[in-house]
Amino acid sequence: MPERRSARLLPRAEQQLRANWREGRYRDGTPYAFTCPATPRYRHQWYWDSCFHAIAWRHFDPARARAELRTLLRAGRLDGFIPHTVFWDRPALWRRAPFYATPSLFGSMSTATIQTPLIALAWELVAAASPDEPGFGAEALTQLRLHYDWLERERDPDGDGLITIIHPDESGLDDSPKYDPVFGWMSHHRPGYFWLVERCRRLGFSSHAIIERYPEHVEDVLVNVFYALSLRSLSRLLGEGAQGVYTQRAERTERALVERCHDERTGLFFDLAGPEERPVAVSTWSALAPLALPGLPAELRHRLVTEHLLDRRRYRAHTGIPSVALEEPAFRPGWEVFRCWRGPSWMNSAWLLVPALRELGYDDEAARIVESLARAVEREGFREYYNPLTGEGLGARGFGFSTLLVDLLAPAPAG
Numbered sequence: 224m225p226e227r228r229s230a231r232l233l234p235r236a237e238q239q240l241r242a243n244w245r246e247g248r249y250r251d252g253t254p255y256a257f258t259c260p261a262t263p264r265y266r267h268q269w270y271w272d273s274c275f276h277a278i279a280w281r282h283f284d285p286a287r288a289r290a291e292l293r294t295l296l297r298a299g300r301l302d303g304f305i306p307h308t309v310f311w312d313r314p315a316l317w318r319r320a321p322f323y324a325t326p327s328l329f330g331s332m333s334t335a336t337i338q339t340p341l342i343a344l345a346w347e348l349v350a351a352a353s354p355d356e357p358g359f360g361a362e363a364l365t366q367l368r369l370h371y372d373w374l375e376r377e378r379d380p381d382g383d384g385l386i387t388i389i390h391p392d393e394s395g396l397d398d399s400p401k402y403d404p405v406f407g408w409m410s411h412h413r414p415g416y417f418w419l420v421e422r423c424r425r426l427g428f429s430s431h432a433i434i435e436r437y438p439e440h441v442e443d444v445l446v447n448v449f450y451a452l453s454l455r456s457l458s459r460l461l462g463e464g465a466q467g468v469y470t471q472r473a474e475r476t477e478r479a480l481v482e483r484c485h486d487e488r489t490g491l492f493f494d495l496a497g498p499e500e501r502p503v504a505v506s507t508w509s510a511l512a513p514l515a516l517p518g519l520p521a522e523l524r525h526r527l528v529t530e531h532l533l534d535r536r537r538y539r540a541h542t543g544i545p546s547v548a549l550e551e552p553a554f555r556p557g558w559e560v561f562r563c564w565r566g567p568s569w570m571n572s573a574w575l576l577v578p579a580l581r582e583l584g585y586d587d588e589a590a591r592i593v594e595s596l597a598r599a600v601e602r603e604g605f606r607e608y609y610n611p612l613t614g615e616g617l618g619a620r621g622f623g624f625s626t627l628l629v630d631l632l633a634p635a636p637a638g
């Protein structure tokens with residue numbers, strides 16, 4: 224039965240990605256090619272969406288996976304910064320500016336904020352699926368290094384190995400309840416959000432200046448898990464040994480997650496907020512994300528699984544892995560305007576955590592989660608997210624990164 228379901232869903236995923244594909248030239252002639260997350264709501268290129276799209280594309284059309292990652296890199300600056308959103312079709316006008324963190328109110332091509340930085344991780348996976356272009360893995364090493372050097376230099380001012388976000392959208396988890404105690408009235412769904420964007424703009428989006436001047440910033444667990452995984456990928460792409468710079472940086476970040484973010488009482492990993500680095504004790508899937516780090520002590524990983532992921536009061540749900548623990552007072556399973564990370568199950572949480580479940584021997588549970596998502600997609604299509612209690616599809620239709628399901632259903636394509 225699962226095999227037959229995969230056979231039906233794989234072509235549907237490919238069809239969805241093809242329908243969302245966009246290519247053309249920016250007005251200065253720069254060529255672009257990427258998958259838009261969903262029309263009409265999300266027409267631009269988003270950093271983490273593009274990485275997830277490329278990971279899914281590599282099952283069907285590695286050339287498109289490569290083109291999407293190259294386009295993302297092309298949107299970056301020479302100093303290594305890569306934006307959260309890129310407006311390839313036409314620059315952002317005044318109507319977009321209040322919602323997107325653009326450097327100026329008029330005419331920006333992209334935002335001045337980042338998004339969870341997993342390009343090196345995606346690059347390595349796509350390179351492994353590119354026997355037709357063996358040079359792909361090595362072609363952008365200088366730019367990838369510049370990007371991860373930028374993150375270290377600009378976003379880790381206290382040098383503890385954990386990078387900081389200055390705006391809730393920078394993780395991709397925009398309205399997650401874990402940001403309520405950090406950003407308060409400036410949270411994603413509150414009116415002060417516009418002021419948060421505006422005051423960053425007035426400081427020229429200088430990360431150091433913002434972090435020094437304002438207390439609303441956070442060392443985010445999910446962001447740092449993807450950062451550590453990506454540093455490891457970069458190190459492998461570079462062919463570094465154990466003493467290599469990026470391996471050592473990855474180890475430092477992993478150590479900091481354990482030493483500074485791990486909460487002994489609950490077994491969860493909490494973000495550290497503001498200059499005094501207060502732990503934010505809200506249980507969201509981000510608090511489980513270190514499960515994806517192979518080097519994490521085994522007992523910490525098993526605790527995350529048995530006490531959280533498989534607990535019916537917390538994350539063991541009808542469909543997928545909920546973005547917030549069911550028992551959290553902020554948990555909301557359904558659709559609410561501008562609120563989507565307060566309970567619904569997204570495909571990327573399963574994509575990150577299910578391989579770790581398999582690796583630790585929880586095969587039946589891993590299969591149950593994948594099956595529940597496959598059933599939801601079969602019935603509801605590729606939706607932005609799903610109600611974890613019923614499987615109902617919610618948010619945008621034809622959503623690109625829900626095709627990550629193929630990576631859970633099919634073994635990695637041959638390299």
Ligand code: GLC
Binds near residue numbers: 265396563
């Ligand atoms: C929403 C999501 C974010 C995603 C974007 C584009 O803002 O919260 O994670 O990157 O849409 O799909």
